[in-house]
Amino acid sequence: YNGPQPDSWWCTDGVDCLVDPANPYQGQSRTAMIDREIQLAAQLGVATIRVEFDWPLLEPSQGVYNWSRADYIVREADKYGVQLQPILVYTPLWATGSLGNSSNWWAVPPANDQYWTDFVRQVVSRYKNSVHYWEIWNEPDGGGYWYSNVNPGVQDFVTHLLKPGYQTIKSVDPTAKVIIGPDHADTSWYSTVVQDGGGSSFDIAAFHDYSNTALQGVQTMQSWLTSQGMGSKPIWIGEYGYAEASNTTSDSNHQALMTTVLQGSGYQQAQWYTLRDELPRSCCPISGTEARYFGVVQHDDVTMKAGFGTMQQLIASVSGAPTPTPLPSTTPVPPTTTPVPTNTPVPLPTNTPRVVYRVVAVKVERDSSRLDLSLKRPSLTRVRAHTRVRLSAYVAVQTAGRALRIREEIRVSLRGKTVFDRRMNGRIKKGQHGIFAFWRVFAPPRSGTYTFTGTVTGGNIHAHKTRTFSGVRG
DSSP: OOSSOTTSSSSOTTTTOOOOTTOHHHHHOHHHHHHHHHHHHHHHTOSEEEEEEEHHHHOSBTTBOOOHHHHHHHHHHHHHTOEEEEEEEOOOGGGBOTTOOTTTGGGSOBSSHHHHHHHHHHHHHHHTTTOOEEEESSSOSSTTTSSOSSTTHHHHHIIIIIHHHHHHHHHHOTTOEEEEOOSSOOHHHHHHHHHTTOTTSOSEEEEEEOSSOHHHHHHHHHHHHHHTTOTTSOEEEEEEOOOBSSSOSOOHHHHHHHHHHHTOOSOSEEEESOSBOBOOBOOSSSOBSSOBBOOSBOTTSSOBOHHHHHHHHHHHHHHTOOOOOOOOSSSOOOOOOOOOOOSOOOOOOTTSOOOEEOOOOOOOOTTOOOOOOOOSSTTOOEEETTOOEEEEEEEEEEOSSSOEEEEEEEEEEETTEEEEEEEEEEEEOTTOEEEEEEEEEEOOOSSEEEEEEEEEEETTEEEEEEEEEEEEOO
């Protein structure tokens, strides 16, 4: 482990970042690239973004934390309405135990379990209002991330990471879900985890697949879970993908694989690896000496492959959601300064029906407060209590004569008391136009009549639209 991957979200501008001249977002800043890529993920319609939260980067020395980049990532995911799934991974050098040496100190248990639980408590406490899925380690069945996939390696994983990590996460956020995922449908490894006492310390059974056998892996996992009395646990395909042979936009192999998997059944979520193509790097600890074309977007973060549109359509057809409006593909988006929300959003599982409310401001003219708002599906008035729905706002703004700062808010209230409130800020330059997409997931906590309000303000503009709906039992 040599620090942050230079082509990743975690490197430091001007220090250890790879900058592709063809990528305008990397050329601007790493945060601009993050904003663009989360924006692209939201455009695809994905439910989650799986991303490493490296322990050595977040706690470089004991008790000293660096949250700046993680704060930004969480804030951007909130901004675009995508649920993060952080992977807590890699033991810091300062915390490594007696099994560690110069070549594997990041892949062994910490010298003291409390080092790990202190870190887990800090990161989950900080982001529990936004993040509700946590993965403990990446591919802990050996390979490049954990020192052994047989005992005592599995026992060490269960005893020193999985069980204390699970207990700590649940103590901070009882609603959170804990995930583990080996590098294939490794039921032998899972069986050892159960034998070593870890069967009750994960909520979601994931696995990875790069052999075009993901659906067979789902069947294997379901049979094993049923045999262990855990047949109700969700199965996630935590990674799947295919490396095209060249930097082509006609990624027919991608399209064939994602079509097969996303039209399959028996699992709750399938996570494609990866959004963007990769350039060579040497670190992290998995190295690559050549470019790899796993992405549905080329490395410039601008050129979308055919697979991008295919995945977007497949996700929309599975979820029943409308195909999102295309985002601009050439102009880097400046980073936002919106604070991390303090209220708890409810995660949106991929198998939950989504109800979309849409607030649309069709035009803003210079020195004018003309603003038309409407709600999509105004006839929908009843939502089951505790059922998650997706509240959405799409605001199109045009200004001919001056720069305009836009503030957008969606709010839900019950009997005059606000139970849900989210805001977003944006800025439109003079003579330009822009589209802001903003959504949040909300579940009516009880029966009653709820008021849903969308508000847009900017300069001398102030407009809002209100609808009511009922939260009902049953």
